[in-house]
Every structure is written in structure tokens, then in C-alpha cells.
Amino acid sequence: MDVDVTTLNPEVIWFLIGVGLLLLELVIPGLIFVFFGIGAWATAAILLGVDLSINTQLLLFAATSLGSLLLLRRSIRKKYMDVSINGEEDADNSFIGNQAISLTEISPGKDGKVEFNGSQWEACSTASIEPRMAVTIIGMKSIKLIVEPLKL
DSSP states (O other): OOOOGGGSOHHHHHHHHHHHHHHHHHHSOSSSHHHHHHHHHHHHHHHTTOOOOHHHHHHHHHHHHHHHHHHHHHHHIIIIIEEOSSSTHHHHOSSTTOEEEESSOBBTTBOEEEEETTEEEEEEOSSOBOTTOEEEEEEEETTEEEEEEOOO
16 A cells, blocks of 8 residues: 555644654754654644645744744753763662673773663763673763773
8 A cells, every 4th residue: 555645634744754853863862853853743733723835834843843942952951861970960860870781892082882771872981991891870961871890
């Protein structure tokens, strides 16, 4: 069964663009694409009730994306993504203080990968770490773990 894109409603197209942008956020994390996804979904929702020209749709998409970015990015980043090594957020972070195993070499200026709870994570360190070395998670920045060699 082939889907003819020309027969799709504009609101369906905007919804699919939103899904694509949210999936792109998973591939290229940075907390940017999610707001464009929100903008696409807002545009799709408005198109359910109002018929707009393509130029107005694009303007609406830009305005809702920018508006959600300006209104929500700082609070979302602070709450979910920026966890410092020294700060109050450390007490609430379940990662910090746990052990992981390095999968690759990690050194200052060269990120690597660690395994934590059965998943691979990007990691950085101010110390040199060899593959298969036990490490302690001391912080987190976005989705990257900050680790140091395990001290016995």
C-alpha cells in the first residue's frame, strides 16, 4: 500500500515533521530539536481548527518553536540536563557515586564510552582511563557522564 504524500492533510504533515524532529533530538541531543517538534505539533493542532496558507503555517511554526524555546529551554535544561560536579543537584542525581566500566580509552580532551546499568554512555574525565577500567561517576553534563578512576 503506497501512501500518496499529496493527499496528506497539512496537519498530518506537521505532526509527522514534529515526530521526526523529536526523533532527531534522540540522535543529536542538545535540547534544541525538541522545541521545533513542539512548534510543529502546535502548528498541526492549530490547523485542525483553522485553514491557513503555507506562509502563515511557516510563520506560526517559527513563532511557536521560538516561543517554546525561549519559555522552556532554561527551566528544562536546569532541571534535567545540567548536573554539576559541585552543586545541590548532585544529591538528587542517582548516577553520581555509582561505578561503571570504561569501554574505551578516556583522557583529558578525548571523550570515550562507559557501561553503566547495562547501557553505553558517553563519558569524559580529567584523568587518563584505560579500557575495562572501573570508574566512579562524579558528575553529569547533558547526557555525558563525568568519571574518574575508581579509588580503592
